[in-house]
Amino acid sequence: xxxxxxxxxxxxxxxxxxxxxxxxxxxxxxxxxxxxxxxxxxxxxxxxxxxxxxxxxxxxxxxxxxxxxxxxxxxxxxxxxxxxxxxxxxxxxxxxxxxxxxxxxxxxxxxxxxxxxxxxxxxxxxxxxxxxxxxxxxxxxxxxxxxxxxxxxxxxxxxxxxxxxxxxxxxxxxxxxxxxxxxxxxxxxxxxxxxxxxxxxxxxxxxxxxxxxxxxxxxxxxxxxxxxxxxxxxxxxxxxxxxxxxxxxxxxxxxxxxxxxxxxxxxxxxxxxxxxxxxxxxxxxxxxxxxxxxxxxxxxxxxxxxxxxxxxxxxxxxxxxxxxxxxxxxxxxxxxxxxxx
Amino acid sequence: xxxxxxxxxxxxxxxxxxxxxxxxxxxxxxxxxxxxxxxxxxxxxxxxxxxxxxxxxxxxxxxxxxxxxxxxxxxxxxxxxxxxxxxxxxxxxxxxxxxxxxxxxxxxxxxxxxxxxxxxxxxxxxxxxxxxxxxxxxxxxxxxxxxxxxxxxxxxxxxxxxxxxxxxxxxxxxxxxxxxxxxxxxxxxxxxxxxxxxxxxxxxxxxxxxxxxxxxxxxxxxxxxxxxxxxxxxxxxxxxxxxxxxxx
Numbered sequence: 001x002x003x004x005x006x007x008x009x010x011x012x013x014x015x016x017x018x019x020x021x022x023x024x025x026x027x028x029x030x031x032x033x034x035x036x037x038x039x040x041x042x043x044x045x046x047x048x049x050x051x052x053x054x055x056x057x058x059x060x061x062x063x064x065x066x067x068x069x070x071x072x073x074x075x076x077x078x079x080x081x082x083x084x085x086x087x088x089x090x091x092x093x094x095x096x097x098x099x100x101x102x103x104x105x106x107x108x109x110x111x112x113x114x115x116x117x118x119x120x121x122x123x124x125x126x127x128x129x130x131x132x133x134x135x136x137x138x139x140x141x142x143x144x145x146x147x148x149x150x151x152x153x154x155x156x157x158x159x160x161x162x163x164x165x166x167x168x169x170x171x172x173x174x175x176x177x178x179x180x181x182x183x184x185x186x187x188x189x190x191x192x193x194x195x196x197x198x199x200x201x202x203x204x205x206x207x208x209x210x211x212x213x214x215x216x217x218x219x220x221x222x223x224x225x226x227x228x229x230x231x232x233x234x235x236x237x238x239x240x241x242x243x244x245x246x247x248x249x250x251x252x253x254x255x256x257x258x259x260x261x262x263x264x265x266x267x268x269x270x271x272x273x274x275x276x277x278x279x280x281x282x283x284x285x286x287x288x289x290x291x292x293x294x295x296x297x298x299x300x301x302x303x304x305x306x307x308x309x310x311x312x313x314x315x316x317x318x319x320x321x322x323x324x325x326x327x328x329x330x331x332x333x334x335x336x337x338x339x340x341x
Numbered sequence: 342x343x344x345x346x347x348x349x350x351x352x353x354x355x356x357x358x359x360x361x362x363x364x365x366x367x368x369x370x371x372x373x374x375x376x377x378x379x380x381x382x383x384x385x386x387x388x389x390x391x392x393x394x395x396x397x398x399x400x401x402x403x404x405x406x407x408x409x410x411x412x413x414x415x416x417x418x419x420x421x422x423x424x425x426x427x428x429x430x431x432x433x434x435x436x437x438x439x440x441x442x443x444x445x446x447x448x449x450x451x452x453x454x455x456x457x458x459x460x461x462x463x464x465x466x467x468x469x470x471x472x473x474x475x476x477x478x479x480x481x482x483x484x485x486x487x488x489x490x491x492x493x494x495x496x497x498x499x500x501x502x503x504x505x506x507x508x509x510x511x512x513x514x515x516x517x518x519x520x521x522x523x524x525x526x527x528x529x530x531x532x533x534x535x536x537x538x539x540x541x542x543x544x545x546x547x548x549x550x551x552x553x554x555x556x557x558x559x560x561x562x563x564x565x566x567x568x569x570x571x572x573x574x575x576x577x578x579x580x581x582x583x584x585x586x587x588x589x
Contacts, residue, residue: 149419199474204418207411210381229513233474236379236506 116155120147138197145204148172152212170214177201178220198230202237242267342461343494347527348504349520352535353546355504357572359467360385362502364394367404371499372459374450376443378410378471391575404459406450410471440477440485448492451499462499464489469523470506470516479515483522490526528553536569544569547582 122140152170178198209216220234235241348358356379363385366373377385385407386396399405451462472482486503493499507520524530530551536544547569554561568579 145418149415196474196476200476203411203471203475204414207415210411211415227512229511229515232508232511232513232516233470236470237474 118147118151120144138201141197141201144174145201145208148205149208152208152214168213170212172209172214172216174216174218176221177218199233199237202234206237342498342500344500344528345490345494345526346500346502346529346531347523348502348531348533349507349524350504350533351507351509353533355506355531355533356380356467357577358531358533359465359502359504360388360392361577363396363465364389364392366463366465366500367394367396367399370404370460371463372404372406372451372453372461373399373463373465374406374408374447375465375467376408376410376447377467379467381411382407382409408446440472440481444485444488447489451493451497453497462493462497464493464499464501466501466503468504468506469519473513473515473519479518479522482519486523528556543571545572546570548579 120143122144155170205216208214218238346362348355348362363373363375367389375385382396389396396405396407400407447464451464453459453462469482469486472485473479486501489501493501503523505516505520505523507517511517530549530553532549532551533546534549535546547567550566550568552564555563567582569582570577570579
């Protein structure tokens, strides 16, 4: 269960959401798209087009070749750092995981029409009358659960149909959960009426995911939730929690430290499944940027301080952000440096 | 015998302690009732196999009663209307906020039947903070634990081990209330914390072992020991603070 905290204007989290679904299309997985504000048909039309294998490999091959040449010269001033392994900001071509996408183009309809996909658009579903046990849960959430469970059962993702030989995976994407469009007021008031609907929904969803061959990504406008206790409980109930903080409209946009990037990636939690340990990486400072065609997540590099003044004006800011990053020490960063979807 | 152990984690994941206690008590030959709310059976099974215990075998010989919360909630929500054998599901509290059915389940599974030959019963809960997320009040959770203590610790001379999450600057007041109250009543507290200075590859965290000697009315203070630890694939190594293998 992958949980994404949306950035303020939802631009980048939407992008991650579409990447998840697009990867599903290319892998031949089935899709289940649920949303309360955008019709799933429109979401599917806007999925990014995949980059063809040759172009991506060529392009990246050139980049890494250039980099290795640069580092052959021995360092004269910073010679102590010579022995450290070279930092790779971009991915190596040897590990190809998933596909790369061109954000400027949309996926052609033949691609996503070739897979089976199901949709759940809340305004349409509310109009139909169905009986179900709600267990004191918000009715929109209850309907969504009902719908997911029905698809899992009917399509045999939970192994209930022994005749189905070819096992496939169901990728579930739920957009902007917890927002007011789902009938839940956790995002709009400090003391919501029903504090437990969202967490109950997540618990049952977790049960459904564990019991079937499916994976789920949920985006949530976390910045709108005033009751932080709910966010803590939500984090405990999810396997992976990633927060996206975009620089739009914040003071960091003009900060020279961050001029190459569009935002930060906070990894709050990674899954520890079937083992005592979980995947560990060296760095937890991740930032993302949206180039014309690619959306990349990289280690956060500080540009060299070439100004005349000895101290940086924003040292305070940097210290604060470093404190934020280290306070989440319980969570460990994802092993892959670049999330290729 | 008759002890209540509280596992508490802050800023990190203390579930490795749950795996340890599970395999520890099973190897000791105790009858264990495991209320597993957070993960599926296969997750615990795979880790237990790495630690040398087979949960499926334990279940078959009746030594382990495993309650899988995630599976039961699906039966509750999507199952048929008629309940089998007229017994209410232990997860009834999702709709009624009443933990009595869960307590009855615990009591019936740990009360020894005539043919049992196991040593003392043990109740293991992973984790208690989930109950609050599912619609119960802190008082109901504390009452449930109290009832369990009366039955398991006093009447049956067994042990209870419970995992809770907590945070120093947590805004989840209900959770903090439950955790603080349980701390006061525990005989042994194992408090696992992530390092305050940030993430480190060689030291995953710090564990504080607090033996509540002050509860025994002998006038002694609580005995506190602090170690740091690193989790490996099949093992956890403990060492004194600052003496991790990477430093020496």
